[in-house]
Amino acid sequence: MIALNFHGQTAVISGGLEGIGKAIADLLHLGGANVVVGDIGVRARQQGDRSLLVHTDVACRADAEALIADAVSTFGAVDILVNNCGVSAMSPLEAMSDSDWQRILDVNLKGTAYLSQAAIRVMRPRQAGRIINIASQAGKNGYRLMGQYVASKHAVLGLTKVMAIELAGDNILVNAVCPGIVETAMKWRERVEGALLRGLTAGEIYTEDCSQVPLGRTAQPGDVANVVAFLASPLSSYMTGQAINVTGGMTMH
Known part of the structure; x- marks a missing residue:
C-alpha cells in the first residue's frame, strides 16, 4: 500500500506514549518508518527496532530542539513531524486560571511552534518534509467549559496556515488534523x-x-492515525494548509 510505504523515512511524534499519538506512532512504524517519540512521560531514553523514545517537554524550546537533534543523530533525518502533544482544562469562563492559560498555550501552541522550528531547519536543506499538526474540531467551534483549549486550537490552525504559506517553496507540506470526540x-x-x-x-x-x-x-485513536498516515504519504502531495476533520460528521466545515 502506497499510503503505508514509509521505509527509509523518519517520523517524530510528540506525545506518542498513549492515545492518538501512540496510534500514529504504531501505524507509521508498521509502515516501515523510523519512529521517534518525544513525551514527558518517558523516564529514560530507549532505543529499539527503528524506534526511539525520548523524554521531552515540548513547552521547553531546548527539549524540542534536542528531540529533533536526537532523531537526526540516530536516523539521519526528519522527514515527518507530527505535533500531537496537547493538554486541556475544564473551567467556566469566569474561573479560568492564569496557570491553566499558561500551561495550555505553552504546550498546545508554543510546543507546536518550537518543534516545527527545529524540524524546519533540518527539512529545508533537503527541500522536503511533512509537518502535521493535531488540532481539534475545537479549533473550528466553541465548546462550553473549554475556553482555553478552544482558543489554543484555533491558534494552532492559524499557525498551520502561515507555516504552509511560508514553507511551500521548500516543498514542506503543512496540514492539520481536527479530531472530534476520541476515546x-x-x-x-x-x-x-x-x-x-x-x-x-x-x-x-x-x-x-x-x-x-x-x-x-x-472515534478511536486509530481513526485519526489513518488520516495522519494519508497526509504523511505521497497520496497528499498536492495538499498544504488544510485542516481535515475526523469527526464522524460532527463538524462539517
Missing part, C-alpha cells in the same frame, strides 16, 4: 471534570457525545 484518557478525564461542573455523570456525557455524531459513535 482517550484525556477525553474521559474531561468527561469526569465536566460532569462535576454540569451536575451530570461521565456516562451521561458519553451518551450526549455519541448523540451528536452523525455516524453514531465516537
Whole structure:
C-alpha cells in the first residue's frame, strides 16, 4: 500500500506514549518508518527496532530542539513531524486560571511552534518534509467549559496556515488534523471534570457525545492515525494548509 510505504523515512511524534499519538506512532512504524517519540512521560531514553523514545517537554524550546537533534543523530533525518502533544482544562469562563492559560498555550501552541522550528531547519536543506499538526474540531467551534483549549486550537490552525504559506517553496507540506470526540484518557478525564461542573455523570456525557455524531459513535485513536498516515504519504502531495476533520460528521466545515 502506497499510503503505508514509509521505509527509509523518519517520523517524530510528540506525545506518542498513549492515545492518538501512540496510534500514529504504531501505524507509521508498521509502515516501515523510523519512529521517534518525544513525551514527558518517558523516564529514560530507549532505543529499539527503528524506534526511539525520548523524554521531552515540548513547552521547553531546548527539549524540542534536542528531540529533533536526537532523531537526526540516530536516523539521519526528519522527514515527518507530527505535533500531537496537547493538554486541556475544564473551567467556566469566569474561573479560568492564569496557570491553566499558561500551561495550555505553552504546550498546545508554543510546543507546536518550537518543534516545527527545529524540524524546519533540518527539512529545508533537503527541500522536503511533512509537518502535521493535531488540532481539534475545537479549533473550528466553541465548546462550553473549554475556553482555553478552544482558543489554543484555533491558534494552532492559524499557525498551520502561515507555516504552509511560508514553507511551500521548500516543498514542506503543512496540514492539520481536527479530531472530534476520541476515546482517550484525556477525553474521559474531561468527561469526569465536566460532569462535576454540569451536575451530570461521565456516562451521561458519553451518551450526549455519541448523540451528536452523525455516524453514531465516537472515534478511536486509530481513526485519526489513518488520516495522519494519508497526509504523511505521497497520496497528499498536492495538499498544504488544510485542516481535515475526523469527526464522524460532527463538524462539517
